[in-house]
Amino acid sequence: MNAETMMMIGGISAFVLTVYWVRSRGLRERYAIAWLLVAVLLLLCGLFPHVIMRLADATRLSYPSVVLFLSLAAIYFYSFFVSVSLSRQYRRNVRLMQETAILKQRVQALRGEVDRLTGRAPDAELD
Amino acid sequence: MNSQPAGKYLVVIPAYNEEASLPQAVARLQALPADYELLIINDGSTDLTSEVSHELAATSRLPLHVVDLPMNGGIGVAVQTGYLFAADSQRYDYVIQYDADGQHDAEAITALVEACDRRDLDICIGSRFLMRPPGAFRSTFQRRVGIRFLAWLIGLLGRVKVTDPTSGFRCAGPRAWTAFAQQYPDDYPEPESLYWCVRNGLRVGEIPVVMYERTGGTSSIGPLRATYYILKVTLAILVDRLRRKEDPLS
Secondary structure (H helix, E strand, O other): OHHHHHHHHHHHHHHHHHHHHHOOOOOHHHHHHEEEEEEEHHHHHHHHHHHHHHHHHOOOOOOOHHHHHHHHHHHHHHHHHHHHHHHHHHHHHHHHHHHHHHHHHHHHHHHHHHHHHHHOOOOOOOO | OOOOOOEEEEEEEOOOOOOOOOHHHHHOOOOOOEEEEEEEEEEEEOOOOHHHHHHHHHHOOOOEEEEEEEEOOHHHHHHHHHHHHHHHHHOOOOOEEOOOOOOOEEEEEEHHHHHHHHHHOOEEEEOOOOOOOOOOOOOOHHHHHHHHHHHHHHHHHHOOOOOOOOOOOOEEEEHHHHHHHHHHOOOHHHHHHHHHHHHOOOOEEEOOOOOOOOOOOOOOOOOOHHHHHHHHHHHHHHHHHHHOOOOOOO
């Protein structure tokens, strides 16, 4: 099995895997687009190997080095955007946690006020 | 507690595993005038901080609210929860940050508020370095160097003189705390938030305060983390300078 065949198999597998996870709602379409793009690029590299060979000639690198360089670049960009997404998600989680805690305090204070006004024992269940 | 009149000033006490020091810290605050309210933010403590806080709330002379964060978010998250609480209440003039470890002088709180009022400040810092009475608590050499460096950096970039940018003893006026409720650094927030105030046109000042030894618990910043502290805060301040200026009133 040569590199082109491996790329084509990898591209088709990545495409099927992405569609499967979107279909089962395990992956948001927003992220699936990027993964489908990776799958298509992999497939195209397998179908048209001369593109990578020309790139290798132009950059005076060997064929495997170009493949490695492109793979690392893709991994770098993806990891970076995962970090950005995590940071955004962290801030959202923090705000949710803060709002929840403040709301809980408000509910407890209101409940205490209701208990005080109705003369109910503090631990009694509300109707 | 709830039948008491509403206060104009809110003292926010962030607390992470401070079951030992909280009673003494809250006891010191009981001497404040009646228009002060207290708010303990239990930052996901794993000890009995929550239980101790609720017990203190039941017996406190001043209205004492307790907000229990479900997980530990760090000092910045805890303090910002206090600002969010104030924003949600919409009835406080000033929000004062006061540490639960007993290091801050409760008697200086009214002086901080008075300084904000008299000097029309948006944020007033309680500085350990403007006055040094005999026997006052002195932090480690490494920390003092770090504090001096940050004071120099903020002074250089913001053209303002500050002596204690890491002090967690501070009083924030409405322009500052409404902005902090929306955006506040997650960890080691004091120098970064101070620089943000300076850069965005808020009025910043300091008054001398005395700092005591901790009465319990452990410091959140060990000697090894101090280096990370300096690097993180320096990066945050330098990056903040690259941001567009904001209008804290908008």
